[in-house]
Amino acid sequence: MIGQRILNRIKTDESGATLTEFAFVGPVLILLVMGVFDIAHTQYTSALVNGAMQDAGRDLTLESAGSRVGDIDQAVIDRVSLVIPESANVELEKLSHFDFSDIGEAEEFSDDNTDGICNNNEVFVDANENGLWDADRGQSGIGGARDAVLYTAVVTYPRLFPMHGLAGLPEDVEVRASTVLRNQPFDEQDRSTSTGNCP
Template sequence: MIGQMFENSRLSMRKLASDERGATLVEFGFVAPILVVLVMGVFDLAHTQYTSALLNGAMQKAGRDLTLESAGSQQDTIDGQVINIVSEVLPNTAEVDLEKLSHFDFSDIGQPEDFNDDNLDGICNNNELFFDMNDNGQWDPDRGQAGIGSARDAVLYTATVTYPRVFPMAGLIGLDENVTLAASTVLRNQPFDEQDRTLETGNCA
């Protein structure tokens, strides 16, 4: 009797081992998470690229609008247009930061304010004389002055967009939960007046 039970158990195990019903479901269970993350990743990348293209296009148009003589009174309108264009494809919690820095010339963009490096340490300190090119009373690593400046000034206009990812896959593959995009345009104001090159000086702390 025990032998018969053993034989029946062996036959049942053999049948179970050869039974392939449900194998597809099990295989899909292994593949599905990877497939879902891959699909969401593709859509997330596509959304990011589309948003970046919209942002760059909006900045280029804003750059052209800001070169006009009437730009001084239209800054809020131009800024609003940039924000409205990118906001159409972004979550409500997205943040759009706009910055305008005016410079005397294109070569000044991204450059620090000049100073007399008396101790040759490459740092503005020890009461060294500096040229306050942006007129804010302190030495700055970027000599740009906030705003669009005046006649003939070169302006660096930058937009930075930060928003939570549209597709919830960041935590699954170790990405940041937020996306940050930036776009810049450089323009020169129309020469409807003369540039003011008057410079104040100060002393570094």
Template sequence: MIRRLAQSRALLRRLAADSSGATLIEFAFVGPVLILMIMGLFDIAHTQYTASVLHGAMQKAGRDLTLENATSREANLDSRVRAQVATVMPNSATVTVEKLSHFDFSDIDQPEEILGDDPTGNTGNGVCEGSKNERYVDTNDNSRWDADRGRDGIGGARDAVIYTARVSYPRLFPMYGLAGLSQNITIEASTVLRNQPFDEQNDRITTERDCP
């Protein structure tokens, strides 16, 4: 009985001193974190490279859009942007292009002006309210008040144009679930330009309409 107890203690001491298999257990803790970090670095690198390609394509297209014959080449320029971005994108990626023309650079990202019935004009609350007898200047001439006064398209001579491209695609590495990230990535690039020729611009639209 005593000898069996001594043998059992000796076995326990050998098991306690045995480190074989410890590496596998340690890797089970460290491995997922390491793999997640590696995939995350690749994902960040690909995103940065894609953004660089997109910005380069937009800058080239922006320079071409300033030329006088840009209207006839507009669709071709959009296709070139999509084709260049597609070289680093998965097949399921979507590319949307938007062009908004403005009378001047100061109009970019500005809402259409709201006019009140008081002598100071603008009400200041940023809401076009017909119940308060307010009116607005329909800068883009589309018969509705807009939070962005830009008009669709590249406009005419001397107009300021903001040219934007958005790319959305699923992540290349299956790490988004582990890191709590969204499955899709959206990248946006914009360029601002002024159309040529610079001395033949149409008059600014000042049509006033009633707020809805």
């Protein structure tokens, strides 16, 4: 009889229900909240990097930019560093092109065997003068007068919230921003090109 009363009391006891329910809902809720903060931080960082790149792009078009490239790069890094961890990596790349239409284009080559690959000693136009065929004909640096420049920043940093493993996300966040500009016509544009042979 006593055993039956204890059993009935246990069956009707709901004092631990909240703890059990939280064990199911809590991890999902915490993951959701951390995910929202992670997305918000990434979007804010992306907006800040884009803004810094636009400012740098305006500065790089000036005639005096050649002597101030290091300062302009540092200004971008300083602005981005306000919102990213100290362990973050900021890579800046400048590729100059003869014209806007050259941006992202491969160096031309005579595809004698029509395989779409620069090989078998085929002749190519060495637009960036580095002696190799490249999938991007841009020349490293800000170039000269009237050149079109693609200025890119890649910011990589570890996620601020430890939720990447639970959500199946990569451990690091990568934010990429680019700006395209044309140098001022303070001189005649001169880009001589030579040819080379594909391996």
